[in-house]
Amino acid sequence: MAATVLTCESCDGTIGGVRNRFPTRRGTQRATISDVAAAAGVSKATVSKFLGDKGYYISAETRERIAAAVRELEFQPNAIAQGLSNRRSNTVGVIVASITNPFYPELIAGVEEVIGESEYTLLLGSTDGRPAKEADLVRSMLQRQVDGLIMAAVTMEDEAVARLVESDVDVVLASRALDATPADTVVIDNVLGARLAVEHLLGHGHRRVAHLAGPLNVVPFRLRRDGYLEALRSAGLDVDERLVCDATTESGAAAAMTAVLAVPDPPTAVFVANDRMAIAVLEFCAARGIRVPADLAVVGFDNIWVGRLSGVGLTSVDSRARAVGRTAAQTLARRMRARHADQSVVAPPERVVLRPDLVVRRSCGCESTENDDDEIVPLFF
Amino acid sequence: MAATVLTCESCDGTIGGVRNRFPTRRGTQRATISDVAAAAGVSKATVSKFLGDKGYYISAETRERIAAAVRELEFQPNAIAQGLSNRRSNTVGVIVASITNPFYPELIAGVEEVIGESEYTLLLGSTDGRPAKEADLVRSMLQRQVDGLIMAAVTMEDEAVARLVESDVDVVLASRALDATPADTVVIDNVLGARLAVEHLLGHGHRRVAHLAGPLNVVPFRLRRDGYLEALRSAGLDVDERLVCDATTESGAAAAMTAVLAVPDPPTAVFVANDRMAIAVLEFCAARGIRVPADLAVVGFDNIWVGRLSGVGLTSVDSRARAVGRTAAQTLARRMRARHADQSVVAPPERVVLRPDLVVRRSCGCESTENDDDEIVPLFF
């Protein structure tokens, strides 16, 4: 049972003449290491050694007495206090652009897969693509002394990111690399991914391929557009500026598509910079009676799970969210371990580039070749 | 610029005869309140007062000097230290069953919507439906001194939850209510939701309605099954046990459906306990050439966004994930505020029951009536 502090009427809430800042609080106070020490009849230091089991010698008898006290008082070490003393919080921050875009939960799950095994806990933040919120989150996480930070959403200026990377937290970028500053990075090859997509469409015989881009101040989107351009040029095709546009919302996507399709000699295919937009395009087509892929072939990017549903059948470039998350977490873990063990030798930054794959389904004009791998994942949760 | 600690060769890393535990660390040390105090030529206390701006009087001049020092040193208060001193971490934990089930990100987004405005940060955990992991997460969050906890996944024993609720953290249950112990709770009426679903199917003339249930040790799933049974009974129909079954994975769902459809006088409709499973059923039907809704009408539960895609068209009971998250966060915020302000008066626990709605689309046999509300949400992130 935890130490219960009773409301003590005779007591004036004073300790050594100085008023206690936290007189009597409602409920049950948590036991502290001092309580345990007192109960076991030893010093705090001994209890601490016992708890840390870092190879200190403690007599079997003392050991047993402490264990009993811990059990009795249901003692749980206060991680905040430990953190202050150790100068580490055992906590890693993960900043994503949007928790409701299925890409990110997948990435987070990858991070959890590896971090969850350790003693670390995840501090999560979602920026909704708002740079201000991103800055806020970074600040707040640094103040909370995260030991490491995975940034899967960076709209910040390169320079700000660089400052962060050079600070004394370990940072892994999981969305874009930095040109000037070397930093641990795990990304996919966005240019290649886009080329894969566009080349596939060209392979189907399309010559007028549009591109629905994301906001070009976000690096991966810019790279995807670059890949699109490259693919066209390598095929000896001219780029028609009117076929490249971006949109911000569902209705915006519809408007953009309307505009693109109104161009003389309209596109017969479109490469969309991410699946959420691609799906919006699919919906747009369904509503307008535009047949996919007969009238318009569509390829997306990210390969979120929705795309594989038989009613959707979206061909998409797999951006390996889970693998990115996993790799980023591994890189971070290695980094943190190194810092913990040794304070001077710094390994050079790692830059992992994962290879995206094109997952072919119906929307590009192929027969769905996919051998839909039955997931062994529980469906309830 | 932050205070840089240079590697000082002449210095023996000793302070007052006692060896410093953290000699010289790589990189830039963060400035502390003492650094600021020194730089501004005032005491720590004054700096603290300045930072907290809790209406302490500080001369304009001092104020300016401190501000300058803060700026100069890029001082960021250490939230861990603040937490230790204040006995609060300004952090709230959110435990969900699965981050990759779209229901939960939606709930989390709701929580963020209201918590994000405040100074609190989210500590996130996903249990994957594993009770052991759930227990671990709770422990770890308590050790990290979360000020509040939102539990959107409870497989724990009632009694354990009750102990938690009676502890000195504020807890809001967002998935099930407790029978014995009063506790802040935000849930939807699962029984009603299930009735809505089944009654709708009965309204379509179905008389043989199957139920694909979730694991019945999880309260909401049990309640949904109860609602299913109630609806049948109120309609004067017999319950055929063979039409009620559960499954664990995608292939399991397929097996369950195969079994159910093999029963003599097979069902013409099925009410599925959540959308992930319902979608698995839809996929199953598509693969087998079973037409939905002609051969089999399907209604799910949760109304995850995927259902509204034109290629899916899943009729489903909206479980108001976002609203639940938002409400839970508001309740929690109120609770934490109260605790912060006053330590004795305890408001009675709130129990909010949200009303689920049936969202009608094609899979039940209706013409899709849905007026698909263009979201004004950005599609990129």
Add this chain to the structure above:
DNA sequence: GTGAAAGCGCTAACAA
């Protein structure tokens, strides 16, 4: 083997 003491960075009560 065990304990006393100092200190992690911050806050608040009280004195000046």
Add this chain to the structure above:
DNA sequence: TTGTTAGCGCTTTCAC
């Protein structure tokens, strides 16, 4: 208006 001081709960050094 500002400073002194005593913690918050824990870890580690160093002395016993």
